[in-house]
Amino acid sequence: MKDLAGKTAFVTGAASGIGLGIATALAQAGVKVMLCDVEAAALAAAVDGLKRTNADVASVRADVSLKAELQAAAEETRARYGGVHILINNAGVGGGGPYGTWNDAGWDWTLGVNLMAVIWGIEIFAPMIESQGGGHIVSTASIAGLISFNSMPYNVSKYGVVALSEGLRNELGPRGIGVSVLCPGFIRTKIMDSRRNLPERFAGVRGTLPVGSAGRERMDQVAERVSRGIDPLYVGELVREGIENDWPYIFTDCEFEPLIEARFAEIKRGFDRIRDRTPRR
Ligand SMILES: NC(=O)c1ccc[n+]([C@@H]2O[C@H](COP(=O)([O-])OP(=O)(O)OC[C@H]3O[C@@H](n4cnc5c(N)ncnc54)[C@H](O)[C@@H]3O)[C@@H](O)[C@H]2O)c1
Incomplete structure (x- = not known):
């Protein structure tokens, strides 16, 4: 999709981190941006900041894990801008933890924000x-949508987003809609503080892991990597380039490429083990 200037984008999770980076990079290219987020104060600050650069932006508060709120946000966007050309399904939470820490609230919250909101976003905005x-x-x-370790609810949600994007690319391409999946590595955002936006109905999500546990140590390492992570605006600029050139996968760096190659090799070995057999039918 070339010539982004004058088009309209709807960006979820736009008050912080990667979403704000994408909203900023699109606004810098002359795109009108409707920023959507659950966190009202951060959303207002993000829009104020962008307006000071003369960007044509507006905001709508919605909890995207509630379909009715996402639908209402779409209606508000249509009323403000007449329609949408670019949808960025970005809101997400680092919910759930390793085996032994799961509960239903953790799965529901993580799948609700990270996966169901993406499904509903496509249902509502693609037409x-x-x-x-x-x-x-x-x-x-995420890269966690292509290799799975540690936080299963998060990984399951992200594999779902990859599956959805890969399949929809074939279905929506002929209808004039390009589809990309963004798989970031470590980006410097507030993802490790996702609970600041925990909706009340998911209040049963488990607390922090015990000090000294293997899971806790892994989470501390992740937090440390995120705090030294890639600039979210750099990610936004890559996303803009991905839209302009219809990239199927948008990666932010090559750190995890060897792990993805190792996964492919393991899958290949699975075929090799049974290659010479004739399946009984
Ligand atoms: N930061 C990383 O290292 C990293 C790596 C891979 C993938 N991601 C993904 O990037 C996306 C953006 O996260 P981020 O890292 O910028 O974190 P962030 O916490 O800085 O931003 C996430 C935004 O989503 C919003 N949000 C959360 N729940 C919401 C809800 N129910 N409804 C609407 N908005 C909601 C938050 O208020 C926040 O503004 C997520 O999907 C995350 O899984 C992040």
Whole structure:
């Protein structure tokens, strides 16, 4: 999708981190941006900051894990800008933990924000994009959508976003809608403080892991890597380039490429083990 100037984008999780980086990079290219987030104060501050650069931006508060709120946000966007050409399904939480820490609230929260909101975003916005003559959808998964370790609910949600994006790319391409999946490595954001936005109905999510546990140590390492992570605006600029050039996968760096190659090799070995057999039917 070339010539982004004058188009309209809807960005979820836009008050912070990667979402704000994407909203900023799109606004810098002359895109009108509706920023959507659950955190009202951060959202207001983000929009104020962008308006000071003369960007054409507006905001709508919504908890994207509630379909009705996402639908209402879409209606508000249509009323403000007439339609949408670019959808960025980015809101996400670092919910759930390793085996032994799971509970239903953790799974529901993580899958609700990270996966169901992406499914609903596509359901609600793709027809709007199509009626505008086409456009582009980017959904934020993670490297954890391609290799799985440690936090299963998070990984399951992100594998889901990758599966959805890969399949939809084939279905929506012929309808004039490009589909990309963003798989970031460690980005310097507030993801490790996701509980600041924990909706009350998921209040049963487990607390922090015990000091000294293997899971706790792993989480501390992740937090340390995130705090030294890649600049979110750099990620936003990559996403803009990915939209302009219709990249299927948008990566932020190559740190985890060897682990993904190792996964592919293990899958290949699974085929090799049974290659010479004739399946009984
Ligand atoms: N930071 C990383 O290292 C990293 C790596 C891979 C993937 N990601 C993914 O990037 C995306 C953005 O996260 P981030 O790292 O910028 O974290 P962040 O916490 O800085 O930003 C996430 C934003 O999503 C919003 N949000 C949370 N729950 C919401 C809800 N129910 N409804 C609407 N908005 C909600 C938050 O208020 C926040 O503004 C997420 O999908 C995350 O899983 C992040």
